[in-house]
Amino acid sequence: MQDMLLDMRSITKTFPGVKALDNVSLQVKTGEIHAICGENGAGKSTLMKVLSGVYPAGSYDGEIHYDGALTEMRDIADSEARGIIIIHQELALVPLLSIAENLFLGNENARGGVIDWRDTNRRTEALLRKVGLRDAPTTQVEKLGVGKQQLVEIAKALAKEVRLLILDEPTSALSESDSQKLLDLMLELKAQGMTQIIISHKLNEVRRVADSVTVIRDGQSVSSFDTSDGITEDRIVRDMVGRSMENRYPERTPEIGExxxxxxxxxxxxxxxxxxxxxxxxxxxxxxxxxxxxxxxxxxxxxxxxxxxxxxxxxxxxxxxxxxxxxxx
Ligand SMILES: Nc1ncnc2c1ncn2[C@@H]1O[C@H](COP(=O)(O)OP(=O)(O)OP(=O)(O)O)[C@@H](O)[C@H]1O
Ligand SMILES: [Mg+2]
Incomplete structure (x- = not known):
């Protein structure tokens, strides 16, 4: 059996009036790309926020086993120190800063209170190359399109020692060709041994990159399987919505007037x-x-x-x- 990098057991997370997660389990093997699918509001982002310490230990029930040990994350710094890096649904770059400034924000390479820009820019260039970007490190992030900004986010993750990269709906704002580039990059990082979690509604993308899938519905994990088992998109959709979908786009006969x-x-x-x-x-x-x-x-x-x-x-x-x-x- 392949090693398990992450094993989240019976995670329950409640907000005032909402049970966002109800006994959710998630198992991610070392080196795989694992997709989490579910409708809007199913609890996908909340589960990843529990994992990354946005919601710290004590604010949820259940256990996180990471790298074989019961792990309690106090905050984001804590999860990042273990190599768990999350790229949130809402991009978090500072638009008016340069690429290099963003990559090393809070992590500046400084000696005696002075930032070493030459070294920072050199390291930025190397990181940008890894994600296939040729823009100058001094380019203002605001000047980049969303596709490139997403790649900068990944470069930023690579600047830290990432073992588990989590991408929350990374392609929702991207054009078709930018999405393809991003998925290619995910496969490349996988080939280098990186474990990744992708949250996506786009089942064609899930099929393209994911080795296994967990479906969450109404805060509960409803199924989990390997994509090599010949699972169809219709089956994933059925699990996501909780009933079989004979026709995803049923015929309608609107009455259109003047x-x-x-x-x-x-x-x-x-x-x-x-x-x-x-x-x-x-x-x-x-x-x-x-x-x-x-x-x-x-x-x-x-x-x-x-x-x-x-x-x-x-x-x-x-x-x-x-x-x-x-x-x-
Ligand atoms: N900070 C919060 N306070 C209160 N309720 C919240 C909070 N965050 C999420 N929720 C609720 O928890 C449930 C799960 O939300 P979550 O954002 O995890 O869903 P999601 O699967 O990521 O959805 P989407 O596909 O829209 O991103 C929803 O009912 C949401 O309204
Ligand atoms: Mg979400």
Whole structure:
């Protein structure tokens, strides 16, 4: 049997009024990529926060066995000292600092109170190379896209001695190609022997990288299996939602009526940077009885579009037309 790096037993965690985790178990083998799947609010992030000491020993029931020993984490520093590094769902880089400053934040290489920038930048370069980035260490993080920021987060983890890397929904804000790069990197780190946990809703990604999967539903671990056992996506979905899903997208027959709203040639500039056009010639119709989806990646301008139309509550130099029931509004 492969060594078990992590064995979380009967973890129960309660918030006022909510039992976020109810007797959850999780076993992760050394060197594998383990996926945790579950619907929104299932308890995935809470479980990882218990593991990483965000919620310290004493604030939950159950046992964490790590590296063969019963382990109690007092805080994040404690879990990091054991090589458990978590990259949270919400990225935690400081946008106005450089890549190098972010990588060594709180961990600066200083002598006599003076930071050795030459050495810091050199080490940053080496770490960036490991995650496939060629940006200068002095680049401001704000200037990087979310895909690169995610890679910087991983480089930051690699700057510490990481044995168990936890990625909480790492690709939810990434484009298809950035997601692929990230998954490739995960496989590369695995080849180097690193154990990883990935939390994801995206079952195609889970299938691509995970060696085993634990499904959590309503704060309970409902199943756990190796992906080599020929488990189908439908089976994972069934465990996630708790009933079988014959058809994930059942047919609907909406009754669509007349056009109620029309937006045409909608253009909006950034409220602070007047040369940055955020919305460019967008147009759409909304008809009675219809649900209109606005799709796009994070940063694509979806919220800005809606807010600039609704009471012009975002942006400047707005142009274009809005009609309601055929009348200019
Ligand atoms: N700090 C908190 N205080 C109170 N309730 C919380 C807190 N954190 C999480 N919860 C609740 O615990 C449950 C599990 O939340 P958690 O964030 O772990 O879910 P998740 O599986 O990570 O969901 P998602 O896929 O949306 O990230 C939810 O009902 C959530 O509302
Ligand atoms: Mg979460």
């Amino acid at each position: 056009r109620i709203m029309r937006v045409a040639d909608w253009s909006v500039y950034h409220p602070e940077h007047d040369d940055r056009q955020v919305i460019k010639d967008v147009g759409f119709d909304v008809r009675a009885g219809e649900v209109v989806g606005i799709a796009g990646l994070m940063g694509a301008g979806r919220t800005e579009l809606a807010m600039s139309i609704f009471g012009r509550s975002w942006g400047q130099n707005i142009s274009g037309t809005v009609e309601m029931h055929g009348q200019p509004a």
